[in-house]
Structures are given as C-alpha cells and as structure tokens.
Amino acid sequence: MPTPGLRDGGVARALRWPPRGRYADVLMVLGCMLLSTLSVLAEEKDDRALMPAAGWAMLVIACSALYFRRRHPVAVAAVTLVATGLYYPLTEPDGLLIVTFAIALYTAAAEGYLVAASVLAGLALAATAYGNRGDASHIEDAAGFLLVGWFVAVIAIGGVVRNRRAYLREAEERARVAERGRDLEARRRAIEERLRIARELHDVLGHNISLINVQATAALHGLRREPERAEDALTAIKQASKDTLREMRATLGVLRQVDEAAPVTPPPGLARLDELTAGIAAAGLTVRTEIEGEPRPLPAETDLAAYRIVQEALTNVTRHSNASAAVVRIGYAGAHVTVGVEDDGKPRPGTLSEDGSGIRGMRDRARSLGGTLEAGPGPDGGFTVHARLPL
Template identity: 50%
Template sequence: MVLLGSFARVRPPRDRWADAALAGGVFVLAAVGGVGPLVGEREEPWPVTVFGLAMIAAASGALWFRRRRPVAVALGVLAATAAYYLVSVYDGPLLVAFVVALYAVAAEGLLRAAVALAALSVVAVGVGTLAGNEDVNGVALFMLTGWLVAVVALGWVRHSRQAYVHEVEQRAAGEERLRIARDLHDVVGHHISLISVQSTAALHRIEKDPTQARTALAAIKSSSREALRELRATLGVLRQVDEEAPTAPPPGLARIGELVESARSAGFDVRAHTSGEPEPLPTEVELAAYRIVQESLTNVTRHSRATAVTVHVSHAPREVRIEITDNGRGPARTVPGSGISGMRERARALGGELATGGGPDGGFAVRARLPHGNGASPQS
C-alpha cells in the first residue's frame, strides 16, 4: 500500500500520459510505415537505416514536450523530418509528427510562429522539388500547402475556443464574487448598524431606565442572530460538498416586515404600505427588492438623522416599484460607502432602474423599478 501511494504521488498528470501515448503512436506509425529497410531487398546501407530510425525516434519523442516548448519542438521535429527524407530512400509517414507539432503551436495561440513554420516547410519541400526530387511534384506541393494551412487553422480555432471559454468563466467568477460581496455588505451592514444604534441606546438607558435597556439588548440579540443566519445563507455558496445546504427560504418581499420591525426597535417610526395585486415573483426579484429595502433602512440608521421612514411597495402586472422615504437630512447624505451603487447594480441586473434624491417632505428618497416580465420562473 505504501508503494502504491508513493507511485500515485510521483506519477505524471493525465495530460502527460496523453502526450506520451501520442508520441508512442506517432513513432509506431512512422516506424511501421518505414519498415521497408528491414524487409525485402535492401536499397540503402545499414548506417543510413539506423540514422533514419533515430530521426523517427527523435521526431516522435519530441512530441512529449510539445505543451511546454511548442515552437522549439516544432523546429526540432521539422529538422528531424527533413533529415529523414533527405537521407532515407524510403518514403515513411514521418510528416505526421510535424503536422502534430504544427497543430500544437497554433493551438497555443502562437499563430505567427505556426504560419512561419508552415511556410518554412513548404519552401523547403519546394526547393527540393526544384532540385530534382521526383517524389514530390507541383500537385503534391499544392496539396501539402493546403493541409498545413488547414492544420494551422484548426489549431487556431481550438485556441480561440479555449480563450473564449476561459473569458466566460472569468467573467462568471467575477460576477459571482461581486454578488457575494454585495450580499455580505447588505447583510452585515444592516444588522451591524442596528446593533450599533441599539447598543448606544442601551448604554444611555442602562442606569436611568433599565427596562428600556433590556429591550434594546433583546433587540441586539435578535439582530445578531438574524445577521448570523443570513451570513451563513450567503456563504452557503462557498460551502464544502459534504456540508448541508441552508434550508431557510431566501429573503423576499414577505420578510420586509422583519426589516420594518428591526428599524422600529432601533427607535424609528417606520410605516409600510403595499398597493396593487401581489403575485408570485422570480426569486431574483424577491431578493433584490428585499436587499434594496434593507440597504435603504441601513442608510437611514447611519446617515439620515431621521425619525420617520415610509416603505411603499407597489405591484404592477409586469414590475414592482419600491419607494423608501424619510424625514432626515436629504440628498446631502449620499456619501461613498452608502451602498447606493450596490442597489443600482441589483436593479440594473434585472433590467430595472434605481433613483435617489430628495423626498417629498425634504428628506431622502430611494425609488426602484424592478421588472419581472422576462420569462423567469417564479418563486415556488
């Protein structure tokens, strides 16, 4: 068992086994195709035969390194192939090795090097044809050129495809990181703000009004428990495979009442209104609406010096409109880090919009429009 474990640690990666298999396959193909010197009547001296086999082995073996040094390998294979065809009187299929090496150069994105190598090989064969090589005529040279162009094109297509897939994966990873960061900001910022307000109130009331202090401490306990629960749900996407998924439902419009009660426990006069005919909404719309209300109430506790807040949710056939207004300091409080950019990103991601500015009573207002007539499946 120890020996098996040691072998598992030192064995090459799977792609290296594939490289070795390819090099061995090309060697077998070229050696079998050029087996003429070993059977039948001899047409060349033994030293020439040994040299030809050595060139076959060198060209085939070099393919094992084609991922690490594609251009150098292609040049070496081209030199070995040229030496083989110049010395041996037998026309073996060693050209396959150069085709594989040329494809590897193009597949690595080295288009100029691949074109230069293909042109160099065509020129070399053309010079040999002009010098009196009867094995290659003009038609064969033309066909060789077409084959090499096709090999370079196929390699470049593969490289372009891989680059596109990599770019898509990078973009998706970036968007996922942004979403997680935005959720963490909304969840942690909201509850920490409420805890800060409640702890300040508790400190001021702990001696004069112990009952109110206990109420504030109970609100701190509730806010911290809710913060931990939502933080675990947000970080659930990063959990290990063997961990259990969070079973709590995702935040949505049905839980806005919890936000309102939390803000009220922090000393704000919060009123919530709903108009229109509620209907099942896509999960992403529910989450965006909840986070916008959450972040708006967080900004009220942090920046507004307000005493009253109004939350209005309006349902329309193909969209939801949300408006949060307060009687605080107004637009002057729009400061960096307020989370407004994150709310705008949520709205834009759904094809909607979000505007901020002065409220009807001189305070601050957040107005969001979240369309949901986009074919998304409703929340079950």
C-alpha cells in the same frame, strides 16, 4: 542509479511505436541503406559486375541525407536527385536507390514545398529521358510512364498529408481557443459570484450591525433610568445578531462543499418585508408599508434586489438621520416593480450623500437588472430613495 538516458525517457521514446522525430529519421536512413544494399547484392549474385566505390559513396550520401529531410526538405530532395542521377549511370547493378529520391519528394510536398517538389520531379524525368534517348523500346516507354505516375502519386500524397496536418492544426487551435473561452467565462462567473457574495455580506452586515449599534446605544442610555427599555434593546440586539449569523451562513454556504441541512428560512425577498420593518421599528423608527397594485411573484433576482434596496435605505435612515418615521412603498405596475423609501428626518451633517457607498450599492443592484435608482432629498424634507426594477 538510473542512467541519464533512462532517467530522461530516451529509451522509452526510442522504443515507442510508431517512432517519431529523430528516431524515425535514423530508422528511415538505416532502412533505405539496407533496402538499397540488399537490392544491389541481389543483382551481383546474377554474375553481374561488382558495384564500384563511387556507387557505394552515392548510396551512402543519398540515404544519409534523409536524416535531414524534415529540417531541409528541398535541399535533401536536391541532394538525393544528384546522388541518384550520378549513381545509375556510373554503376552496373542498379538497385533501389531511387526510393530515397521518392521519400525526399514526399517530404518536400508534405512540408508545403509543392512547387519545388514538382520542379525536382520534372528534372528527374527530363534527365531520365535524356539518358535513354535513341534506344527506347516499348518496355522502357512503359517504365517511363510508370516513373511519372510514381512521382505524381508521391507528390500528391505529400500534398494530402500537408492539407491534413493544416486541418488538424486548425482544429487544435480552435479547440484551444474554445478552451480559453470556457476558462475566461468560468473566471468571469467566479468573479461575478464573488462580487454578489460581497454585496450580500455588505448589506447583511451593514444593516444588522447598524441596528445592533443603535440598540446598544439605547441600552446604555436607558440601563439605569429605564431598565425595561434596556431589556427590550438587548432583546433586539440578540435577534439582530441571530439574523446576521443566519444570513451570513446562508450567503457563505455557497462557498463551502459540506453536508449541511438546507436552510429552513426563506431567502430574503419582499415576502419578508414585515420582518425587516419590525426589526427597524425595534430600533425606534416607525415604519409604514404601502402596497400599490396587485402583488405578484417576482423573479428571484428582482425580489432580492428590491428587499436589499429597502434594507439599505432603512439602514441609512437609522444611521445617518434623526428621522422618527419612514414610509416604504412597493408598486406593482406592468412589467416593473417600484420600490420607494421616504423618511421625515434631516441627514446629519457630513453623514449621507448621493454618492455614498450604500447608495452606490443600491444603484448597482438596480442597474445590474436593467433598472434605475434615484436618491436625494425629498420635496417635503427628509430623504427619498426610489428604484424601478424590471420584472
């Protein structure tokens, strides 16, 4: 059974290089203790006096304080300053304990406490100058300048590290913001695609099922009295259901990632307007198509929207009115294409309104392309739908 340390990844984190977190702090404390102790022992071998217990206490305090340097950088820098300030006057073997103060200064500067680090460095230099007053030599002056340069370099390096960390954090934040923006954009596109598919399914199913309903009603009424008309109606039902399945397959195909043969039927558009009107005519509605202007290729979205508007308008005629004829007008002029559908019937009471779901769907299609759509009773009776779509 694995030990908790191994299960939690503690040993793996401890052996990671370079070390991080508390393991790095522990290694820092042990390294400073080892360096300071070896430097003291090296001086003791030269027949110098042994370091008193107070010196060892200051060494342990200064080195141990480094464990807390990340959480309390200024306090640790102050503790190491006091410890080293007491250590050097009270002990004969000097050693390298001042390294702990340099590390604490670097940490304070790297954590953003530049002013505090500078003040503590100034106090250290002032205390050093005060302790050496009256008997300074050129060598001691040079050592003092070297100490000043050392402190300045340590604080400067800490400031550079601080700025680099801030830059990296800012870069990471920008990357996260950009990633969130990409995720939001992907979700927005996915929602738009779902809405597009839902709209397509609504138009396909609404149109073809309406035709099937009309033809089934005709077949039931003519099954005994006019069997030939019932046969025609059933043939129309078969074709309408086939068209429904084909268009549903094409629409839902974008949701599946399977290897299927590419559809051979062209996508819905004004080029298939004759097929659409023929299916409506099979339901008993006479449809006439009028083209104004020179036909031209349309953008795919505009072509599909024009087709669906005609489809939905004719579906409303068969479902909601007693019209016997309808006119589909397609106009090509300038930078727009116009689509109009007019019928000669009267809406059945309570079945058609300008705020119905079908009309809202047509209006949404037109607006999504920057166009307009108007629907309402015609000047000579019947119902009129007129859309203007930009090219």
